[in-house]
Amino acid sequence: xxxxxxxxxxxxxxxxxxxxxxxxxxxxxxxxxxxxxxxxxxxxxxxxxxxxxxxxxxxxxxxxxxxxxxxxxxxxxxxxxxxxxxxxxxxxxxxxxxxxxxxxxxxxxxxxxxxxxxxxxxxxxxxxxxxxxxxxxxxxxxxxxxxxxxxxxxxxxxxxxxxxxxxxxxxxxxxxxxxxxxxxxxxxxxxxxxxxxxxxxxxxxxxxxxxxxxxxxxxxxxxxxxxxxxxxxxxxxxxxxxxxxxxxxxxxxxxxxxxxxxxxxxxxxxxxxxxxxxxxxxxxxxxxxxxxxxxxxxxxxxxxxxxxxxxxxxxxxxxxxxxxxxxxxxxxxxxxxxx
Ligand SMILES: NC(=O)c1ccc[n+]([C@@H]2O[C@H](COP(=O)([O-])OP(=O)(O)OC[C@H]3O[C@@H](n4cnc5c(N)ncnc54)[C@H](O)[C@@H]3O)[C@@H](O)[C@H]2O)c1
Ligand SMILES: [Zn+2]
Numbered sequence: 001x002x003x004x005x006x007x008x009x010x011x012x013x014x015x016x017x018x019x020x021x022x023x024x025x026x027x028x029x030x031x032x033x034x035x036x037x038x039x040x041x042x043x044x045x046x047x048x049x050x051x052x053x054x055x056x057x058x059x060x061x062x063x064x065x066x067x068x069x070x071x072x073x074x075x076x077x078x079x080x081x082x083x084x085x086x087x088x089x090x091x092x093x094x095x096x097x098x099x100x101x102x103x104x105x106x107x108x109x110x111x112x113x114x115x116x117x118x119x120x121x122x123x124x125x126x127x128x129x130x131x132x133x134x135x136x137x138x139x140x141x142x143x144x145x146x147x148x149x150x151x152x153x154x155x156x157x158x159x160x161x162x163x164x165x166x167x168x169x170x171x172x173x174x175x176x177x178x179x180x181x182x183x184x185x186x187x188x189x190x191x192x193x194x195x196x197x198x199x200x201x202x203x204x205x206x207x208x209x210x211x212x213x214x215x216x217x218x219x220x221x222x223x224x225x226x227x228x229x230x231x232x233x234x235x236x237x238x239x240x241x242x243x244x245x246x247x248x249x250x251x252x253x254x255x256x257x258x259x260x261x262x263x264x265x266x267x268x269x270x271x272x273x274x275x276x277x278x279x280x281x282x283x284x285x286x287x288x289x290x291x292x293x294x295x296x297x298x299x300x301x302x303x304x305x306x307x308x309x310x311x312x313x314x315x316x317x318x319x320x321x322x323x324x325x326x327x328x329x330x331x332x333x334x335x336x337x338x339x
Pocket of ligand 1: 006007008009010011012013030031032033044045046047064065066067068069084088107108109110173195196197198199200205212
């Protein structure tokens with residue numbers, strides 16, 4: 001297979017390129033940044049229709065990783081997120097339609113769900129809304145049952161859970177899926193969205209407003225500071241190793257030619273081993289040999305409390321298995337190079 005990897009110079013995209021090579025496929029990168037030496041590179045913005053059309057020559061499938069990521073600096077970033085993520089995806093899809101390329105893997109995200117799954121002892125499955133700032137400011141981090149206010153039990157969401165994006169980035173990731181589904185319907189294309197959980201590993205970007213929490217902690221440890229854990233540290237996430245995300249992409253690319261045409265199918269892409277943010281900080285601090293994490297009680301309004309999902313569909317339908325467990329992965333990550 002010859003695969004165009006948009007965003008192939010980035011954290012996840014660069015691992016997808018490596019995994020494609022390891023599986024004997026050819027990768028071409030479209031990115032504004034330079035990929036690893038020796039990787040064929042089209043230096044272009046994903047919104048540049050001419051360049052994207054040119055990049056599709058001889059391509060069998062596209063793995064679309066290019067995006068503006070993270071929570072950003074505030075609402076002022078909204079137009080940039082929508083521009084890169086949604087206009088960019090629309091430009092790409094239009095070029096796919098023109099070129100007759102039918103197979104697309106999209107870097108999706110679990111942020112499309114908003115809060116994870118919760119059960120109330122009295123009301124069963126419930127969907128808590130966004131947390132009130134007054135609650136967060138008083139250290140009431142757990143979302144209560146929206147009907148009776150009782151404490152809730154967090155569980156695993158599956159791909160059929162309703163979407164509920166809570167910030168601009170999440171909204172753009174959901175729109176990418178809807179755009180790809182519309183493309184598939186009107187062209188007979190086949191699309192897979194891999195809804196990644198919290199990805200970590202080698203070449204994760206350093207500490208910026210656009211980076212993930214594991215990178216904040218790593219950067220702090222490197223600077224000799226304690227990782228600063230927001231809220232009370234009990235937020236649950238699924239930390240999945242970037243190499244496992246890369247093999248999921250290759251599994252998806254392999255499955256696409258026999259997938260149902262005209263549709264997008266979503267797959268949660270997580271380790272299946274939920275941990276709290278506090279546990280992650282502790283694992284990193286221990287492996288790094290740095291100061292113990294500090295629980296600060298700070299919060300970010302766009303954050304959800306718990307988001308963990310079942311990745312059984314990916315395991316069952318695409319025959320994928322993660323190879324790196326939490327302790328091994330965090331031990332490696334504590335010493336691995338950042339970008
Ligand atoms: N890192 C995570 O935990 C995570 C979780 C869920 C989903 N994702 C998704 O995975 C994908 C890859 O994310 P990442 O963590 O590797 O981020 P990253 O920032 O390391 O990689 C993104 C790449 O896209 C490129 N890019 C950005 N804007 C571009 C543009 N306008 N034109 C062309 N290239 C452009 C960047 O140069 C970069 O190389 C994104 O779609 C992101 O939404 C990431
Ligand atoms: Zn209730």
